[in-house]
Amino acid sequence: MRARYLGIAAIVVYCLAPFYWMLVSSLRRTNDIFDSSPWPSPLSFESYTAAFAPGNGFLRALLNSFIVAGVTTALVLLFATLAAYALARVEFRFKNAVLALIIATSMFPGISLLVPLLRLFSDIGWINTYQAMIVPNMGAVLPLAVWNLTAFFRQMPHELEEAAQIDGCTQGQAFIRVILPVAAPGVFTTAIITFIAAWNEFIIALSVVNRQELKTAPVITSQFTGTSRFDSPFGTQMAAGVIVTIPLVILVLLFQRRIVAGLTAGGVK
Structure with a gap:
């Protein structure tokens, strides 16, 4: 048992060590950025001040990231939920082949699609439009969302819809009033995956947008320059990285509470 806990602790430390060092580096003074001490001394917030300097456009970039990730998540959930429910409940020929084709489309590296998209x-x-970032x-993300939700809907008993239809619901009403509330944990999990993927996307956003006011937070962070415009402001980039990570942490914690609410309780209701 002790070895198991030690293994879990080692994995946690391995995963969180880069984020810890990013936080520590963001709290150092510029002159101390390469210090190897495990904690900044003295504490300094000059990197955070520099990240939000008016000329950087970082605040607007955060808003752009929220717009792109939010719209992407909403549209993916809409289409993926409908497609996954149809694939899970409707019987037709070559359904497994369709599922395989859907997941196969996500295996193409994004960089190979860049030139055709441009x-x-x-x-x-x-x-230089939002849709140029949202559609790619x-x-x-849509293939993975469809695949996850299809597997989730397949695990739900058909008796839920049958009971709702006996009570007078149509198939569409049964889907909206019964299936979706029960499927909330799977939908929320898919929403988390989709939002994180859209929030962190970099290559497409870097390539299809060159107007400063439309760039997303990852792009702006990579383009920070120092006082001479030739040096790399590592502290400012670390501070921006911490700020960009915070919404994802909050999002996961909020949705985790809904997921922990449990699938069984929803089925009983």
């Missing part, structure tokens, strides 16, 4: 977006006038994000 050509397409240039032709239709989508360069949806394409990257």
Whole structure:
């Protein structure tokens, strides 16, 4: 038992060590940024002040990230929920082949799609727009969302819909009033995965947007420059990294409470 806990502790330390060092580095003074001490002394918030300097555009970039990630998550949940429910409940030929094809589309590396996307977006006038970032994000995350929700819906008993239809609900009403509330844990888990993926997306956002006021937080963070515009402001980048990570941590904690509420209680209701 002790070895198990030691193994878990080692994994936790291994996973959290980079984030801890990022936090510590963000709290150092610029002159102490390469100090190897485990805690900054003295504490300094100059990196956070520099991150929110008016010329950096970091605050607007955070808003852009919320817009892109929020819209992507909402649209992915809408389409993935409907598609997954149909794949889980409707019987038709080659259904497994369709599922395999859906998940196979997510295996293409994003960089291989960059040139075709740039050509397409240039032709239709989508360069420097929010949809140029949202649509590729949806394409990257939607297959995984459909796959996860399909497996989740398959585990739900058909008797839930049958009982609702006996009580007078149509199939659509049974889906909205009965199935979706019971499926909330799976939907919330998919929402977390989708939001994190859209929030952290970098390559597409860097390539299809060059207007400062439309860039997302990861892009702005990578483009921070020092006083000479040739040095790398590591402290400022670390501070921005901490700020960008905080919404994800809060989101996971909030949704985790809903997930822990349990699937069984929803089925009994």
